[in-house]
Amino acid sequence: MSITISGLTKRFGQTEVLRGIELGVDRGELVALLGPSGSGKTTLLKIIAGLEWPDAGRLSVEGEDWLQLAAQDRRIGFVFQHYALFPHMRVRDNIGFGLSVRPRAARPGKAAIAAKVDELLHFLQIAHLANRYPTQLSGGQRQRVALGRALAIEPRVLLLDEPFGALDAAIRRDLRRWLRGVHDATGSTTIFVTHDQEEAFELADRVVVMGAGRIEQIGHADAIHDHPASPFVARFMGATVELPVTLHAGRAEGAGLDLSALPRRALPDGAANLFVRPQDITPIPDAAAPWRIASRSSTGAHLRLVVRAPDGAEAEADLPRRAVNAEALDPGAPVRLRIEAGTIFPAERRAALPVVTPISLKLESSR
Amino acid sequence: MTAIDASPGAPHGAPIRAKRVLPGFTLSLGTTLLYLTLIVLIPVIALILKGAEMGPERFWRIVTSARAVAAFQITLTAAVIATIFNALYGLLMAWVLVRYEFPGKRILDALMDVPFALPTAVAGLSLTALFSANGWFGAILHPAGIPVVYTIWGIALAMAFTSVPFVVRTVQPVLEDMDPALEQAAVTLGARPWTIFTRVVFPAILPAWLAGCTTAFARSLGEFGAIVFIAGNLPFRTEIAALLAFIRLEEFDYNGAAAIALVLLAFALVLLLVSNLLQFWASRYREASR
Numbered sequence: 001m002s003i004t005i006s007g008l009t010k011r012f013g014q015t016e017v018l019r020g021i022e023l024g025v026d027r028g029e030l031v032a033l034l035g036p037s038g039s040g041k042t043t044l045l046k047i048i049a050g051l052e053w054p055d056a057g058r059l060s061v062e063g064e065d066w067l068q069l070a071a072q073d074r075r076i077g078f079v080f081q082h083y084a085l086f087p088h089m090r091v092r093d094n095i096g097f098g099l100s101v102r103p104r105a106a107r108p109g110k111a112a113i114a115a116k117v118d119e120l121l122h123f124l125q126i127a128h129l130a131n132r133y134p135t136q137l138s139g140g141q142r143q144r145v146a147l148g149r150a151l152a153i154e155p156r157v158l159l160l161d162e163p164f165g166a167l168d169a170a171i172r173r174d175l176r177r178w179l180r181g182v183h184d185a186t187g188s189t190t191i192f193v194t195h196d197q198e199e200a201f202e203l204a205d206r207v208v209v210m211g212a213g214r215i216e217q218i219g220h221a222d223a224i225h226d227h228p229a230s231p232f233v234a235r236f237m238g239a240t241v242e243l244p245v246t247l248h249a250g251r252a253e254g255a256g257l258d259l260s261a262l263p264r265r266a267l268p269d270g271a272a273n274l275f276v277r278p279q280d281i282t283p284i285p286d287a288a289a290p291w292r293i294a295s296r297s298s299t300g301a302h303l304r305l306v307v308r309a310p311d312g313a314e315a316e317a318d319l320p321r322r323a324v325n326a327e328a329l330d331p332g333a334p335v336r337l338r339i340e341a342g343t344i345f346p347a348e349r350r351a352a353l354p355v356v357t358p359i360s361l362k363l364e365s366s367r
Numbered sequence: 368m369t370a371i372d373a374s375p376g377a378p379h380g381a382p383i384r385a386k387r388v389l390p391g392f393t394l395s396l397g398t399t400l401l402y403l404t405l406i407v408l409i410p411v412i413a414l415i416l417k418g419a420e421m422g423p424e425r426f427w428r429i430v431t432s433a434r435a436v437a438a439f440q441i442t443l444t445a446a447v448i449a450t451i452f453n454a455l456y457g458l459l460m461a462w463v464l465v466r467y468e469f470p471g472k473r474i475l476d477a478l479m480d481v482p483f484a485l486p487t488a489v490a491g492l493s494l495t496a497l498f499s500a501n502g503w504f505g506a507i508l509h510p511a512g513i514p515v516v517y518t519i520w521g522i523a524l525a526m527a528f529t530s531v532p533f534v535v536r537t538v539q540p541v542l543e544d545m546d547p548a549l550e551q552a553a554v555t556l557g558a559r560p561w562t563i564f565t566r567v568v569f570p571a572i573l574p575a576w577l578a579g580c581t582t583a584f585a586r587s588l589g590e591f592g593a594i595v596f597i598a599g600n601l602p603f604r605t606e607i608a609a610l611l612a613f614i615r616l617e618e619f620d621y622n623g624a625a626a627i628a629l630v631l632l633a634f635a636l637v638l639l640l641v642s643n644l645l646q647f648w649a650s651r652y653r654e655a656s657r
C-alpha cells in the first residue's frame with residue numbers, strides 16, 4: 001500500500017516533535033526511519049499506526065484519508081519495541097488474537113483461525129513454541145511471535161518500532177536477515193524505526209534520516225554516507241570532526257590542512273565548515289604546520305590521535321597503526337592534516353539550524 | 368611466584384563462607400518469628416485447645432444450635448452481598464483512580480483509606496444515623512419500603528464500607544503497572560474497547576482482583592464494631608457470628624464462645640487457602656518465567 005504523508009506536525013506541550021514531515025512510501029517498499037532518540041521517528045510511526053494523532057497535516061494510504069480512521073480500522077501490523085505480547089495467552093492465542101477479535105460477521109471460524117496460526121507458526125519457524133507463554137520465551141523468540149501476531153491480520157502496512165533494540169548483537173543480525181526474508185515473502189509495505197545505522201542500511205530499501213522532528217535526508221546507504229544533506233546528517237553519519245575552512249572559487253582552504261583531495265564545490269566564497277570522519281584524516285609530519293599531536297592511543301589495529309591547533313581547535317584522527325610514518329606521530333610532533341574526504345557546508349547554515357545539537361555526537365561515539 | 372599464588376588465601380580445605388550483603392538476618396528473622404508466635408500462633412493454638420477441651424459432641428451441639436446456625440447464615444449472606452458489591456465497585460474505583468486524570472483525584476485517592484483509618488464504631492454510628500428512618504438516606508429509603516437499619520442490608524452495608532479499600536488497594540497498583548503497549552497492541556489488532564478490557568486488561572488484573580475480593584470477604588466475616596450499631600442484633604434475624612461469640616463470652620460461656628470463634632477461624636483459613644490457590648491459578652503463566 002502506498003503511503004503519502006504531507007505537512008505533518010505534532011507537539012507535546014512545548015516541544016515540537018514533528019515539524020512538517022513530507023514522505024512517500026511505495027507499495028511493497030521497506031523503509032527505515034533512522035535518527036537519534038528524540039528525533040520524532042517513533043511518534044511518526046505511531047501516527048501512521050493511529051496510536052498518536054498529528055496536530056496538522058495529511059496521511060493517506062492508497063488515496064484513503066487515514067486520519068479519519070481509528071487505529072482498529074486501519075489494519076496495520078504494529079510490532080512494539082518490547083513486543084507487548086499478552087502475558088496470559090499462549091503463543092498460539094497471541095498470534096490468533098487479531099483474528100479472534102474481529103466482528104462476528106468478519107471473524108473466521110475457530111478451525112480457520114487455528115489453520116492460519118499454524119501456517120504462521122511454520123512460516124516464522126516457531127511451531128515448537130505454540131503452547132508456551134511469553135515469559136517462557138527468549139527475546140528473539142518473542143520478537144518472532146510479535147511479528148506473527150502482527151502478520152496474522154494480513155496487515156496493509158507493517159510497522160516496527162526498534163524491532164531489534166532489545167536483542168543482543170548476534171541474534172539481531174540473524175533476525176535482520178530473517179525479517180528481510182519475511183518482507184520479501186509477504187510483500188507488505190513495511191516501515192521500521194531504528195537508531196542503528198547498520199541495521200537501517202542493511203535492511204531497508206530506502207533510509208529516511210530524521211533529526212529533531214524533520215526529515216533531514218532520504219536515500220540509500222552510499223548517498224547518505226558520501227553526500228550528507230546537512231551538517232546534522234554528516235555528524236550522525238560519523239563525520240564528528242568539524243574544521244573551519246575558507247572557500248575560495250569552490251576550493252576550501254585552511255591553515256595546516258591539505259584539502260586537495262576534496263572536489264570543487266559550487267558554494268559561495270567565504271567561511272565554511274568541513275565535516276570529516278576521523279578515519280579520513282591523515283596527519284603528516286610537517287615542521288611548518290600549526291597542528292600539534294596532543295595525545296595518542298592505540299586499539300591495537302588503529303591509532304587514535306588528537307591534534308590541536310594554536311587557537312585551541314581540536315580534531316581526532318584514526319589511522320592504521322602500521323601506516324607509513326605512524327612512529328613519527330608522537331605527542332608534540334607538528335603535523336599537517338590531509339583530508340581524504342569530507343563534506344563542506346557554508347558556515348551560516350549552522351547558525352540557521354539550531355536543531356543541530358551535539359546529541360548526535362554522543363550517540364555516535366556510544367555505538 | 369605467579370599472581371594467583373601471591374594472593375592471601377584461606378588455608379587449603381577450609382570452606383569459604385559467603386558473606387551476606389545485608390547483615391542481621393538471624394536477628395531480624397528471630398524477632399519476627401517470636402513476635403508472630405506470640406501474637407498470632409499462640410492465641411490461635413489456645414483457641415483450638417479450648418475447642419478441643421469440650422469434645423467433638425459438645426462442639427457440634429453448640430455450633431449447630433439454631434441460634435448459631437442462624438448467625439452463621441446471616442454473617443455469610445451479608446458478607447457475600449458486601450463482597451459482590453465491593454468486587455464491582457472496588458474495581459470501578461481502582462479503574463477510575465488509575466485511568467483518568469481529573470481535579471480532586473488525589474483527594475479521592477486519599478478518601479479511599481478512610482474506612483481503614485476510621486474507628487469501626489464511628490463508621491457504624493454514622494451509617495446508622497444516615498440510614499435510620501429519620502436519617503438523610505433512611506428518610507427516602509424507609510418510606511419506599513427498603514429498610515436498611517436493623518436488617519441484613521444494614522449488615523452488608525457496614526461490611527462493604529469497612530472492606531472496600533482491600534479491593535481498590537490490591538487492584539490499583541497492578542493496573543498502574545500494566546504496560547500501555549499491551550492495550551495499544553490490542554487496538555492495532557482491531558480490538559474494540561470492551562474486547563480489550565475483557566481479553567487483555569481484565570485477565571491481567573484478575574489475580575489481584577480475586578485476592579482483594581477474598582481479603583474483603585474475610586474482613587467482612589470478622590467485622591464487628593461497625594455492624595453492631597446498625598444491625599439491631601436480633602437473634603435469628605440480625606445477629607452476626609462474631610457478636611454471638613461475644614455474647615457467649617459475656618455469659619461466661621467460654622466453650623460456647625470458643626466453638627463459634629473456631630468456626631470463624633476455619634472460615635478464615637479456608638478463605639486464605641482459596642485466595643492463594645486462585646492467585647496461583649490465575650498467574651500460572653508467570654510462574655514459568657525466566
